[in-house]
Amino acid sequence: MLRHRDLLEFKDYLADGRWEEDFGFRTPDGQAEMxxxxxxxxxxxxxxxxxxxxxxxxxxxxAVEAAGAAVSVEKKATDP
Structure with a gap:
């Protein structure tokens, strides 16, 4: 199971530019892995x-079905 902390760290890694920097230094195989x-x-x-x-x-x-039914009833009431 993924840990929330790991996802946040990866998000920061992407957002702060480290991913792009690391990508530039990788070999083509390393870039493909990334x-x-x-x-x-x-x-x-x-x-x-x-x-x-x-x-x-x-x-x-x-709730969705009830809301849908209410919209249908309202639409019928306003139809000419």
Whole structure:
């Protein structure tokens, strides 16, 4: 499991320019490894988004359905 502290450290590493500096000093293989790491991070974010969306949709399903029904009723009332 990832630790929050590690994610914050990597975020700082990217934000303060150290990643770019390190990238410039790496061999092509080292640069490819750094790019693979960032690509894996993007993939992780996509999976996390899918899981959280699915979980929140289930958790809020009743509220979302009720809100949708209210919008439908309101739209019908204002339609000519």
């Amino acid at each position: 790019l693979d790491l960032v690509e894996t991070l993007f993939e992780l974010c996509e999976v996390a988004d899918e899981v959280l969306t699915r979980r929140l949709y289930k958790q809020m399903g009743g």
